[in-house]
Each structure stands twice: as C-alpha cells, then as structure tokens.
Amino acid sequence: MTFEPTRAAGLKALADFLPKAGGSYAARRNYDLGAAGHPHVSRLSPWMRHRLVSETEVLRAVLGRHSASAAEKFIQEVYWRTYWKGWLEMRPGVWRQYRDGVAAARNRLATEGGLRRDWEAACTGDTGIDCFDHWARELVATGYLHNHARMWFASIWVFTLRLPWELGADFFLRHLLDGDPASNTLGWRWVAGIQTPGKTYLARPDNIARYTEGRFDPRGQLAEHADPIPAPPPPPRMAAPTGDRPDPALRTGWLMTEDDLLAGFPDLPPGDAGLPLCLMPCDDLRSPLATAPHVRGFTAAAMGDAAARHAGMFAEPVTASGHGRIEQVLDWAATRGLRQVVMPHAPAGPAGDACGDLCKALAAEGIALRRILRPHDARAWPHATHGFFRFKEKIPALLADLGGLRAA
Helix, strand or coil: CCCCCCHHHHHHHHHHHHHHCCHHHHHHCCCCCHHHCCCCCCCCHHHHHCCCCCHHHHHHHHHCCCCCCCCHHHHHHHHHHHHHHHHHHCCCHHHHHHHHHHHHHHHHHHHCHHHHHHHHHHHHCCCCCHHHHHHHHHHHHHCCCCHHHHHHHHHHHHHHCCCCHHHHHHHHHHHCCCCCHHHHHHHHHHHCCCCCCCCCCCCCHHHHHHHCCCCCCCCCCCCCCCCCCCCCCCCCCCCCCCCCCCCCCCCEEEEECCCCCCCCCCCCCCCCCCECEEECCCHHHCCCCCCCHHHHHHHHHHHHHHHHHCCCCECCCEECCHHHHHHHHHHHHHHCCCCEEEEECCCCCHHHHHHHHHHHHHHHCCCEEEEECCHHHHHHHHHCCCCHHHHHCCHHHHHHCHHHCCCC
C-alpha cells in the first residue's frame, strides 16, 4: 500500500472511494482484511491530515453522490477528525500533558530494564501476540493502519502489555503518515479510559477474529479487564480560536506548515513577483525520538507539491527546518522586508508549538504573525465542548451550510 504525497493523488483516491461512501462503507468499514488493502475504507487520511484535500471538499463530493442519511457513517468519521481538533484547540494543555507524559515514560525506559525490553518488543512486533505483532510491523512498513486495528493495538498495548499509553501514542505519531496530534492523542486517551473518564476500550478476541475474518484469533492472550489509567483532569476549557485578519496594507509573506497545504485564501493578491513563501515542516517535532523516514519523506514531498501547485501565487519558496527553523524564518522575513507573515492556523501539536514560538520571535522584530482559520474549522470547532454525541447533533446544520462555504 502506497500513498503518493500529492493533491492529485488525494483527489483520485476520493473519486475512487465515492461509490462506496454510502451503504458499502457502513456495512464493511470495521473489517481489517490485511493483504486485501483495506478496500472498505477511504484511506483518505494521509491527504486530509495535511490538507492536500480538505474536509469540505470530501463532504461536498460525498453529498454529490449520496444522501446525508445514506453516507451518515462516513460523514460522521470526517467530523470525528474535526471534533477531536476542536476539542484539543479549546484544551491545549492536554497536548502539553501528553508531551510531559512521554518525557516521564522515556525516563522510566532509561531506568527500568523490563519496561524497556517490553517496549522494544512492542515496537518491533516481537511480543508473541500474532495480531499485535502484525500491526506493529504493518505500521512501520507502510505508515498506515486500519482504524479498527488502531483501537485493538492501543488496547493491547495498554491493558495486555501494560505499557505507558503515552509511549504507544508516540509510536503511532512517529510512524503514521496521517499522524494527527488531536486524533492520535485523544484516541489513545479514550482507549485508556482518560478521555471519557471511566470508559475504557477492551480488545476482545472474538471481535478481532470476526473483523479480520479469522486471520487472527488471540484467544487466551489478551487482558480480560481494562481498568482506567490514572491521569490528571484536563485543564479548563478555553474559547475556540477565531483566527486573525491580515492587514492588506502591510508587505506580506506566506508561511506553510504540513498541517495545511491548501492556499486558497483569496484575500491576499500576489505582488508582481508573487508572495514570498516559506515552508516550515515540523514533522521532526512529533517526538523526542526520530520521526520515521517515510513520514519525513511524505511531508517534504507534499510541501513541494503545494509550492509547485501555487507557483503562480508565490515566489520561489524558502524552507525553514530543523532546530534553527525560527531563526531561518526571521532571516527570510527580514531579507524580504516583511511586516506581516500570514499562514493557515496550525492546530495544537508540533506545528502549533513552533508557531507559538515563532509569533513571539517575529513580534520582537516588529512583524505580525496572522493565522487564518478555515471556514470549516471556524464553524465546527466551537461545538466541540463536550462529547462527540453532543457535537454530532450539530452535523446537519453544518452540512446545510456547506454550499455557503468557500472551496477550501
């Protein structure tokens, strides 16, 4: 299974999936068929994660082929992604708690030999639990796992292998092409009984056997109970971000991270030579450990695709990366005489952290950083106040307004 890191490939994958987005998806979406290539799910997540293809485009395409009721299950999956992002945007301290948890767990690895041995076995797929080992190796080899397999894997990691959930979330984030800070962090919290306090997800052998069509049957190998993992409560909820308004009178440059590779904001006409463009990948900040080469390669190629697609709007891009990325952006802005840097909003996560640091550094030089919010996010995120089922009540109204949104 390969994922070409271009918008064209993402749009083709969307077109190929559209006939299945209704009843076929609802009936077969939970089946992980391994070598068959996961034909019953969209596999759009690597492109959507980087907004090579946007949620709005996906929803419009699906609703152009199916009724909202026929495609209800798939539409809800699209909005789960949006919900997780909105939930974390209003509670960014949960991302910081997770990062602190990774650091604490890594300290334990340095001093607890048994824990390190078990963690290494889990990461390399050498636990002796066939299904888990297969999924670990599939993830490392392809950068992708079926969503149902992700849930089973996380449950076995936490409750059978009894490894820190933060290390499992870190393993996913380092290797998943669609590794999303919100979906990944909050999904692992949900499995562990932290996100919805007291409600855990326990992987069951009969469920695995059924939805892998007998490929795996781990009877007698898995934990039979799943007690919630202790964790601090989330910080108080903040208001959802509203986005900034660029000043059209200021000399402006455009910044892109891998979180959003669609330009498409019409409020900033290019100058005679195009807007100055800086690409700032932050995939190396996903983990204190090395991000997988296939993730780094996908990100770099996807950003190159974005720059090439918008060559008429932007000048030749500059890339700011690595530990010196902030200084590189400052140099780019100074040499081009910029007074304002505009970018799509980077949600809570590695890019969001880097942009917070960048905002302070630019402000010290008298340069504003303006972060623009997509209409899809601006409308949906404020509703992610509680659980998904309350958020789900807003989906019909959000869908009704799709025609009034811009294409991005």
